[in-house]
Amino acid sequence: MKDELVKALALDGHVRIYIARTTDMVQEARDRFDMGPIATDALGRTLSVASIMGGMLKSDKEMLTISINGHGPIGSITVDAYSNGNVRGFVSDPHVDAPSVAQAVGTEGTLTVIKDLNMVENFTGTVELQSGQIGEDFTYYFTLSEQTPSAVSVGVSTDANGKVEAAGALVLQMMPDATDTDIRIVEHVVEGLKPMSTIIKEYGDTDMSQLARDLFEDAQVLETTDIHFSCPCSKERTKGILMTLSKDEIQQMIDDDAGCEVTCNFCNEHYQFTKDELEAILEEMNA
Template sequence: MKDYLLKAVACDEHVRIYICSSTALVEEARTRFDLWPTASAALGRTLTVGSMMGSMLKSEKEQLTIRINGGGPIGTVLVDAYSDGHVRGFVSNPHVHYQYNDTGKLAVGIAVGKEGTLEVIKDMGMKENWSGAVALQSGEIGDDFAYYFTVSEQTPSAVSVGVLVDTDNHILSAGGLIVQMMPDASEEDIACCEAALAKLAPMSTLIKEKDSLEQILQEMFSDVKILSSQEICFKCHCSKATMKRVLTTLSKEERQAMIEEDHGCEITCNFCNERYHFSEEELRELERFITTFQKD
């Protein structure tokens, strides 16, 4: 199944649904950061939810950042999401792998920990960003986002998200589902959703076995109505030009050391692990530009 996202409604439009397939997106993150299986699952789940939350933004100028830190060995999980369907993100420690002894499943909750918070920061082009934070419930990501939506955004929500990792560490399947109750939802609507979710297979299994997201939704709700579809992907907007601007924030002494001692430098983008090399001559040219600009 290709990577894409659907927005839909069901139960006489009293229920709002977001669903996505994110296998290639998560595989892109895995290869960029050399993620071990549990780190792939933790970052992959967050990127997947991020892509759905990005689609909730009202304009292309808006963006949001998700920051999770539960005190576990993976450190911080950080994801940026945008309205056009692209996301980027990283974890502090990509080489984390734990499994639960009883089930053999990836122990995301152990890797992330639950002694901390899930924070969402929304940049909506205003003077100050909006932010909301909740205490982590399990560190398993899905439960934590369901709690976030219900408590911080006052929208009762169910969140299912999964990443299936193969024995050679590549991503077999990944996807997510958010089901939200609208203010006019009735007890009957709630019961309908609970019944649909109770028999729902893990999202990674559904993405692997079903032909399309439309099929998954149609099997969940008899009256589902698809509102829109969009592609999603892992994409970073870094460039050599943006990295050159980073160099200008360093002290003159630091830049001179790169020129005279290192004869060049390499800068790595935290969000996508892309590396940018600057030769000694490029650094000297930058220094001449900065000197001229400061004189002017």
């Protein structure tokens, strides 16, 4: 069972369908940050919708960043998504203790999407959080900020040991030429949906394009893409970040610690730099 993103059309092209199975990527995020079940659920839901939103981008030069902060105990949720559906992300408190995702996230805040469309200025859309449940908040975002009536279903299921059993998301979007009949059909489909994590479990190893066909008889699958938790960080890129520090700061790392460790916030990868490597960076800066 591999993670995948499916894009399809239905009802004579009046409805766009996006389906993401994200079990492995959510498990990787859970493992990288040693997250508890509520943090895994909250971040997993956001990663799942973000993968779909990344897949909506037009060019591989584009990306987007999602930031959710409802001033709840989990703090902020930050996720980057790319046009191939790959994502990376983290939460402020990976070990948050709360009864539910909504109570962990809170509702006294906003959901913000910043799209880097490779233009002079980025597109930014911000909406007030509606429930902190993630799915409902993205439904509100699509409808208000992007003026695209949408239905969003998202879910993450973990077992007693914290292992991710199933994760995924479904987004249905009405096209501008959708009729009243199309809208009623979509509403009927949404009303009959099982929880998304249950759907992912039931389909098992089945290609998720089958779900599109099961939801709509005339569904036409446009594309199926493998998706992953993926971070473009590297030691070379981290070196570039170190070179933005002052020479005095680099020298202090050499004198005080004989090296340093840099951790990527987005994937928790650790990069070690020895005293000799820092001295080489300092020489490069002096040159």
